[in-house]
Amino acid sequence: MDHGLTLCIDIGNTNTVFGVVDASGVRAQWRIATELSRMPDEYGLIILGLLGTGGISAGDIAGIALSSVVPPLTPDFIKLCRRYFNREPLVVGPGVELGLEILYEDPRQVGADRIVNALSVKERFGGPACIIDFGTATTFDALNERGAYMGGAIAPGILIAAEALFSRAARLSKVDIRAPGRVIGRNTEESVQSGVLYGYVAMVEGMVQRFGQELGPNMRVIATGGLAELVARHTSVIELVDPALTLDGLYRMYQLNRGH
Numbered sequence: 167m168d169h170g171l172t173l174c175i176d177i178g179n180t181n182t183v184f185g186v187v188d189a190s191g192v193r194a195q196w197r198i199a200t201e202l203s204r205m206p207d208e209y210g211l212i213i214l215g216l217l218g219t220g221g222i223s224a225g226d227i228a229g230i231a232l233s234s235v236v237p238p239l240t241p242d243f244i245k246l247c248r249r250y251f252n253r254e255p256l257v258v259g260p261g262v263e264l265g266l267e268i269l270y271e272d273p274r275q276v277g278a279d280r281i282v283n284a285l286s287v288k289e290r291f292g293g294p295a296c297i298i299d300f301g302t303a304t305t306f307d308a309l310n311e312r313g314a315y316m317g318g319a320i321a322p323g324i325l326i327a328a329e330a331l332f333s334r335a336a337r338l339s340k341v342d343i344r345a346p347g348r349v350i351g352r353n354t355e356e357s358v359q360s361g362v363l364y365g366y367v368a369m370v371e372g373m374v375q376r377f378g379q380e381l382g383p384n385m386r387v388i389a390t391g392g393l394a395e396l397v398a399r400h401t402s403v404i405e406l407v408d409p410a411l412t413l414d415g416l417y418r419m420y421q422l423n424r425g426h
Contacts, residue, residue, distance in 0.1 A: 170228025173217075173251065174416035175243060176279055177234035179302040180325075181392065184213060185410065186222055187417040192410040194220040197392070202238060210246035230255035231420035233278035233412070256420050258282060265289075265422045267314035280307050281315070282415030286408075287388050288313035289418055294381035296374055297411075298404065300391030302326060304366070306373050308381055319373060324393050328362050343393070345400060367400045374403040 171193070175184040178200060185195030196216045214224060230247050232255040234240045240257065247255040256262065258278040266285050270276050279299065284307055287295050293309035300323065307318035322330070324343060332340050341355045349364055351357030378385050389397070389404045390411035398404040408414070 171222065171226050172417050172420050173213075173227045173230045173247075173253075174413040174420070175213075175230070175232045175255075176282070176412045176416065177232070177236050177239050177243060178279065179236060180323075181301075182209075183412065184216075185413045186217070186220070186227070187413055192413050192417075194222070195410055195413055200236060200239070202236070204242075206242040206245040206249070209242065210250040213246070214250055224251050227251050227253065229253060229420055229424070231258070231416040232256065233258040233282050233416055235277045235279055256423050258416070258419060262419070263423050265419060267312070269310075269314050269316050276315070277305075279412055280305060280318070282419055283307065283390065283411050284309060284315045284415070285418055286411050286415035287386070290414075291386050291388065293386075294384060295386040295388060296377040296381065298370065298374075298387070298389040298391075298394070299411075300324065300389065300393040300397060304369075304391075306377060308377055310381065311384075321369065321373075324362060324366050324397075327366075328358075331358070331362070344396070363396070364400065367397055370397060371401055371403050 171186045171188050174187050180200055181197050182200045183197050186193045198212060230253045232243055244255055247253050264281055283297050283299060287297050288309055293313040294311050295309040297307040299305045302323045304321045304323050305318060308316040310316050328343060341358050343362055345363055346356040346359040349360050351360045374387055387403055387405045389407045390409060394407045398407045
């Protein structure tokens with residue numbers, strides 16, 4: 167791996183996470199709202215401004231890696247990479263060397279973020295492994311003992327489930343998603359917080375157990391995503407939380423494809 171700064175961008179349905187990565191790891195990262203109405207120039211100026219807070223200029227960027235699960239925004243980000251950084255980004259997708267064997271029935275259906283997460287875990291921890299990403303959806307991905315991507319499970323994300331509850335139940339008001347301190351709520355706010363948080367903790371524990379039955383007792387469990395830390399504080403099944411997992415995977419994929 168070289169020592170230049172790589173700008174890694176992951177466009178998600180709710181948030182776009184980006185950061186600068188080099189051979190020593192993720193130097194800095196930021197999270198902004200994903201909005202379809204924003205123009206490429208707006209995203210470009212936001213990214214340049216946030217990089218500037220870390221003392222990083224466009225000229226410091228030696229390469230760019232991009233993953234996206236929001237197809238309408240992908241061309242806009244390619245444009246801003248060209249305009250503001252004078253770089254052609256590596257876009258995770260067809261024609262890119264993934265560094266990963268994909269055993270999914272149709273590999274094209276696997277989200278780019280899930281692929282780069284899997285690459286990071288495979289390169290750093292090997293297999294078998296269960297990767298949990300707490301994003302717009304809560305995804306569970308499986309690597310077999312060879313580190314090949316097998317597939318996984320997709321559940322509604324914590325915030326989506328909570329929003330659905332609040333919007334469909336007239337008497338329930340929005341509450342902060344946090345631990346109420348006890349499972350048996352003594353009022354409506356505590357009851358909702360318990361159901362949402364501890365309910366998801368129980369789902370995670372159950373899914374990890376079931377993945378382990380198929381992957382074997384040596385399965386590693388790595389989590390990422392905005393609410394990973396919160397969930398991990400209330401269960402022992404998550405071995406490691408890595409907020410920069412996707413950016414690390416993007417950097418590794420960029421290095422794999424340099425010169426191709």
